[in-house]
Amino acid sequence: HPSAFIFDLDGVITDTAEFHYLAWKQLADGLGVTIDREFNEQLKGISRMDSLEKIVALDPALGGLSADEKERLATEKNEHYIKLIAEVTPAHILPGMESLLKDIQAHGIKIALGSASKNAKMVLEQLELTDYFDYIVDAAQVSKGKPDPETFTTAADYFGFAYADCIGVEDAEAGVEALKRAGMFAVGVGLSLSEADYIVADTGTLHFDSVITHYNERSDS
Ligand code: UVW
Numbered sequence: 001h002p003s004a005f006i007f008d009l010d011g012v013i014t015d016t017a018e019f020h021y022l023a024w025k026q027l028a029d030g031l032g033v034t035i036d037r038e039f040n041e042q043l044k045g046i047s048r049m050d051s052l053e054k055i056v057a058l059d060p061a062l063g064g065l066s067a068d069e070k071e072r073l074a075t076e077k078n079e080h081y082i083k084l085i086a087e088v089t090p091a092h093i094l095p096g097m098e099s100l101l102k103d104i105q106a107h108g109i110k111i112a113l114g115s116a117s118k119n120a121k122m123v124l125e126q127l128e129l130t131d132y133f134d135y136i137v138d139a140a141q142v143s144k145g146k147p148d149p150e151t152f153t154t155a156a157d158y159f160g161f162a163y164a165d166c167i168g169v170e171d172a173e174a175g176v177e178a179l180k181r182a183g184m185f186a187v188g189v190g191l192s193l194s195e196a197d198y199i200v201a202d203t204g205t206l207h208f209d210s211v212i213t214h215y216n217e218r219s220d221s
Contacts, residue, residue: 002185002215003165004134005104006155009115010045011171012189012203014092014127016085016117017044023080024055027073033059045172047116047145048074078119085119088126095204101132103208110134112155114168116145135159147174149182156182167215169206170196185215 010016021040028035033055043051052074056062065073090098104111112135113120120139124130137154144150156166168179171189176196179186188196189203198214200206 001107001109001212002167003161004110004112004156004159004167006112006114006152006166006168006184008045008168008170008172008175009113009117009120009123012094012169013097013113013129014088014094014123016088016123019081019084019088020051022084023077024051026080027077028055031055031059031062031073033062045116045146045174047139048078048118050145052077081119082122085123085126088123090128093127093129095202096206097203098129100203100206100208101129105132107208110159110161112158113137114151114155115139116151146172147177147181149178152178152182152184156184167211185218187211 007013017040020043021037024040024043025035035055035058042054049070052070056065056070101111111133113124113133114137116139117123118139121136124133124136135155135158137151142150142154152166152168153163156163163183166184167187168184169187169189170176170179171191173191173194176186176188176191176194180195186196187206188194188199189206190201191199197218198211
C-alpha cells in the first residue's frame with residue numbers, strides 16, 4: 001500500500017470554482033471589466049494574485065495599478081469569496097469522496113490536502129471533513145504554486161515519506177504536472193489527454209480498490 005494520499009481541494013473534494021467565479025465577477029463588475037464562466041476556466045488552480053493579474057490584463061486601462069492597489073483588490077475578492085463559502089455544507093462534497101476518505105483511513109494510510117487556496121481550511125471545515133486530514137498544506141507556506149511540485153513535496157516531507165510512495169489526486173493538468181515532477185503517482189479526475197498515471201471520468205468512479213490496483217501495477221513494473 002502507499003504511505004499517503006494527497007488531495008487537491010477545488011474540483012476534487014468539492015467544486016468551489018463557481019464561488020470563485022461569482023466573487024471575481026463581483027470584483028470585475030466594479031472595475032468595469034466583463035468576465036464569463038469560460039474565462040473562469042483559466043483561473044482554476046491558479047493563486048489569488050495570479051488570477052487577479054489575468055483579470056487586470058483584460059483591460060488596458062487597468063495597466064497602471066500599483067502593487068498596493070492589487071493587494072486591496074485581491075483582499076476585496078476574498079471578502080466576497082468568504083461570504084459565499086459560508087454557505088458551503090457537507091451536501092457540497094463531490095460524489096464518492098467521503099467514502100473514499102473513509103476507505104483510505106480504514107487502511108491506516110495518511111491523508112493530506114495539497115491546495116493552492118488560502119481558504120482551504122475553512123472550506124474543509126464547512127464540508128465537515130477536517131477530521132479525515134492528517135496534514136493540510138497551507139498555501140501561505142508554499143513559495144511556488146502548481147505546476148511546481150512544492151505543494152505536494154511539502155506534505156510528503158511533513159510525514160517523512162518517499163515521494164514514490166505517495167498518491168496524488170488532481171483535476172487540473174497543472175496539478176498532475178506537479179505530481180509527476182515530484183515523482184508521485186498521479187490520479188486525474190475528469191482529465192483527457194493527461195499525463196496522469198490513472199484517469200477516472202469523475203469522483204463517482206474514483207474507488208479505493210481500483211486506485212490501489214493501478215498504483216501497484218506501476219510499482220511492480
Ligand atoms: C485560490 O484562488 C486558488 O486561492 P484563494 O482561495 O487563496 O484565493
